[in-house]
Amino acid sequence: MKMILNEVLESLKRRKWFSALIAIQVxxxxxxxxxxFLTYTHIEGKSDRLQPLKELNFYQLSDDLAxxxxxxxxxxxxxxxxxxxxxxxxxxxxxxxxFVYLFNQHIDVKIGDDPKWDKFLYxxxxxxxxxxxxxxxxxxxxxxxxxxxGFTRFSIPLSNGxxxxxxxxxxxxxxxxxxxxxxxxxPFYQVGDEIKxxxxxxxxxxxxxxxxxxxTFVFNANNPELYLDRYIVMPALQFSNSPKxxxxxxxQKIHYMxxxxxxxxxxxxxxxxxxxLEQVKKASxxxxxxxxxxxxxxxxxxxxxxxxxxxxxxxxSSALFVVCILSISILMVTKFQDNFRNMSIHLSSGATLxxxxxxxxxxxxxxxxxxGLVITLWYKQVIDVSFGMYTLMxxxxxxxxxxxxxxxxYWQFSKIEISSxxxxxx
Amino acid sequence: xxxxxxxxxxxxxxxxxxxxxKELDLEIEQGDMLAIxxxxxxxxxxxxxxxxxxxxxxxxxxxxHQTYVSEMNGNERAKxxxxxxxxxxxxxxxxxxxxxxxxxxxxxxxxxxxxxEIKNKVEHMLMELNITKLKHKAVDTLSGGEMQRxxxxxxxxxxxxxxxxxxxxxxxxxxxxxxxxDIFTKLNQQxxxxxxxxxxxxxxxxxxxTYYMQDGMVTPVAS
Ligand SMILES: Nc1ncnc2c1ncn2[C@@H]1O[C@H](COP(=O)(O)OP(=O)(O)O)[C@@H](O)[C@H]1O
Ligand SMILES: [Mg+2]
Numbered sequence: 001m002k003m004i005l006n007e008v009l010e011s012l013k014r015r016k017w018f019s020a021l022i023a024i025q026v027x028x029x030x031x032x033x034x035x036x037f038l039t040y041t042h043i044e045g046k047s048d049r050l051q052p053l054k055e056l057n058f059y060q061l062s063d064d065l066a067x068x069x070x071x072x073x074x075x076x077x078x079x080x081x082x083x084x085x086x087x088x089x090x091x092x093x094x095x096x097x098x099f100v101y102l103f104n105q106h107i108d109v110k111i112g113d114d115p116k117w118d119k120f121l122y123x124x125x126x127x128x129x130x131x132x133x134x135x136x137x138x139x140x141x142x143x144x145x146x147x148x149x150g151f152t153r154f155s156i157p158l159s160n161g162x163x164x165x166x167x168x169x170x171x172x173x174x175x176x177x178x179x180x181x182x183x184x185x186x187p188f189y190q191v192g193d194e195i196k197x198x199x200x201x202x203x204x205x206x207x208x209x210x211x212x213x214x215x216t217f218v219f220n221a222n223n224p225e226l227y228l229d230r231y232i233v234m235p236a237l238q239f240s241n242s243p244k245x246x247x248x249x250x251x252q253k254i255h256y257m258x259x260x261x262x263x264x265x266x267x268x269x270x271x272x273x274x275x276x277l278e279q280v281k282k283a284s285x286x287x288x289x290x291x292x293x294x295x296x297x298x299x300x301x302x303x304x305x306x307x308x309x310x311x312x313x314x315x316x317s318s319a320l321f322v323v324c325i326l327s328i329s330i331l332m333v334t335k336f337q338d339n340f341r342n343m344s345i346h347l348s349s350g351a352t353l354x355x356x357x358x359x360x361x362x363x364x365x366x367x368x369x370x371x372g373l374v375i376t377l378w379y380k381q382v383i384d385v386s387f388g389m390y391t392l393m394x395x396x397x398x399x400x401x402x403x404x405x406x407x408x409x410y411w412q413f414s415k416i417e418i419s420s421x422x423x424x425x426x
Numbered sequence: 427x428x429x430x431x432x433x434x435x436x437x438x439x440x441x442x443x444x445x446x447x448k449e450l451d452l453e454i455e456q457g458d459m460l461a462i463x464x465x466x467x468x469x470x471x472x473x474x475x476x477x478x479x480x481x482x483x484x485x486x487x488x489x490x491h492q493t494y495v496s497e498m499n500g501n502e503r504a505k506x507x508x509x510x511x512x513x514x515x516x517x518x519x520x521x522x523x524x525x526x527x528x529x530x531x532x533x534x535x536x537x538x539x540x541x542x543e544i545k546n547k548v549e550h551m552l553m554e555l556n557i558t559k560l561k562h563k564a565v566d567t568l569s570g571g572e573m574q575r576x577x578x579x580x581x582x583x584x585x586x587x588x589x590x591x592x593x594x595x596x597x598x599x600x601x602x603x604x605x606x607x608d609i610f611t612k613l614n615q616q617x618x619x620x621x622x623x624x625x626x627x628x629x630x631x632x633x634x635x636t637y638y639m640q641d642g643m644v645t646p647v648a649s
Contacts, residue, residue: 003535003536010521010523010524013523014523341519342521342523344480344519345519345520345521345532346521346532347480347504347507348478348480348507348511348513348515349507349508349532349533349535349536349580350504350505350507350508350533350536350537350584351504351536352500352501352504353500354500354501355504355536418475418480418481419437419472419475419480419481422471422475422480422481423471425519
């Protein structure tokens with residue numbers, strides 16, 4: 001065994017550049033086949049088991065329209081609202097229970113000057129003077145918007161009143177929007193009270209549906225613990241109607257831009273989440289979206305290559321397969337013919353032809369196996385999806401490559417006579 | 427020790443069939459030191475390769491002590507080579523990717539010896555042939571005489587009873603040639619049997635018997 005290793009290492013030194021080139025080819029072959037494997041496997045995200053939220057990974061969706069000019073430019077596009085509505089719908093459809101939206105956007109309420117309201121003011125905990133926080137006549141109060149999945153997943157406990165129902169998340173013209181109030185609101189409102197508000201500058205009539213138990217918290221990417229005691233909890237509304245006027249359109253756009261910046265809660269691998277998001281992006285024609293927590297250079301690379309197109313990948317990997325096999329057989333047959341002298345020394349030292357063949361075979365195993373192993377480890381690290389299936393496919397590719405590229409050499413070995421080998425080594 | 431009987435061997439190159447050995451008979455006594463001379467292409471190397479168990483005759487028998495080498499398969503012949511044969515060729519055939527130590531140790535790699543045993547054996551052999559200082563050198567830095575000593579060391583490392591040398595002094599100067607011949611004579615005195623193929627009368631003169639090879643057969647040359 002050690003002998004074989006030694007001979008392989010010595011032999012590798014002999015035509016090292018050619019060997020290195022082949023190793024690179026084989027690496028690319030394994031890489032393209034890994035990508036091809038990914039395009040063919042549609043592992044559906046297993047719907048979440050009822051795991052406690054904290055045990056799941058969460059990824060924050062974040063639109064790329066960070067700069068204001070970019071954002072404004074997008075809003076000005078005539079169909080931008082349809083695009084983001086569609087994007088949102090696809091998000092919900094694709095991610096289902098995994099998609100949680102919890103956003104922190106104040107609601108403006110006329111509260112008057114009574115200091116009992118101060119603690120509800122947006123920014124109160126940040127320590128700025130109260131006067132600066134107050135606006136007239138409407139004052140911004142702390143509020144979160146949460147989607148139905150989020151409401152269920154965080155399972156917000158109530159001290160009285162009713163939780164949201166599914167239809168509460170759909171806006172109905174002329175009807176009050178139900179809200180849940182934090183525990184500290186309890187002295188000031190009762191279930192059934194109506195409140196006149198503005199949300200994103202649009203008038204909304206709210207109706208108190210219930211009160212949240214004290215010390216209840218939720219979280220998102222910005223707040224690891226967001227206590228709801230001083231918050232108004234509002235359903236993340238969906239607007240099925242198209243906007244009536246320009247102001248309404250602007251409202252819906254901003255509202256939906258917020259909606260799509262949600263979170264994905266899942267126990268799936270980053271690759272799966274990334275892939276699902278890519279599909280949502282593609283289906284909606286909205287690509288300015290990132291997934292914070294599931295982005296890496298390697299994954300970026302994977303998706304940029306997969307986007308190229310499947311046919312090209314197929315052609316590339318089959319071409320590479322042929323090229324690799326050709327180069328390996330050429331390398332080995334060349335080495336075989338270069339090496340009559342060394343082989344005859346081994347033979348007269350007591351080796352058999354089978355042993356000599358095993359050195360060559362071990363070299364092929366090495367040249368193919370090492371890149372294969374590297375790519376397999378990379379796959380495990382970066383993607384780690386259907387690893388068993390993937391390993392199986394790799395083993396098949398590996399065996400096939402080794403077998404086919406060893407055939408010409410095997411043929412050479414079987415037809416060579418020791419006498420002519422000795423003759424040619426003289 | 428060795429009996430060759432009716433040994434034939436022919437090669438086919440394209441249309442032509444070359445009969446190299448034609449019913450060759452030869453007896454070699456244990457402890458002999460034997461020279462084989464003859465024209466280039468007369469079949470000397472072929473004969474030596476068959477004696478070494480590297481090549482096989484088309485027909486005839488090769489008996490080594492009580493065993494018939496001509497009946498053996500490839501693996502058995504490899505084992506036979508390991509146990510009985512030391513083979514030295516003209517162009518100091520050394521593996522150029524290995525250093526002196528590894529070249530000498532090569533036959534031991536095909537037997538089941540421990541690292542320590544291998545080291546001891548090689549070092550002993552280096553001492554015997556006066557080349558201890560070459561131990562770690564790359565073979566392409568050696569002189570012709572040094573290379574041939576290394577090749578001899580490798581041939582002797584398994585302590586074979588039969589040493590076969592194919593023109594071992596063919597490309598050496600007179601001084602070095604005589605040193606190598608001294609080694610051969612010493613080996614013979616230690617009881618080894620030597621068969622040396624040579625063009626050189628000086629070499630033949632050092633041997634006990636000389637055969638001349640012609641027309642696929644060997645005939646003794648009267649001394
Ligand atoms: N493997 C081979 N294939 C074809 N012809 C061979 C082979 N080996 C040797 N010969 C031929 O056999 C004859 C004897 O060769 P060889 O034994 O090398 O002679 P010598 O060593 O006496 O010069 C030569 O004519 C040579 O060309
Ligand atoms: Mg010859």
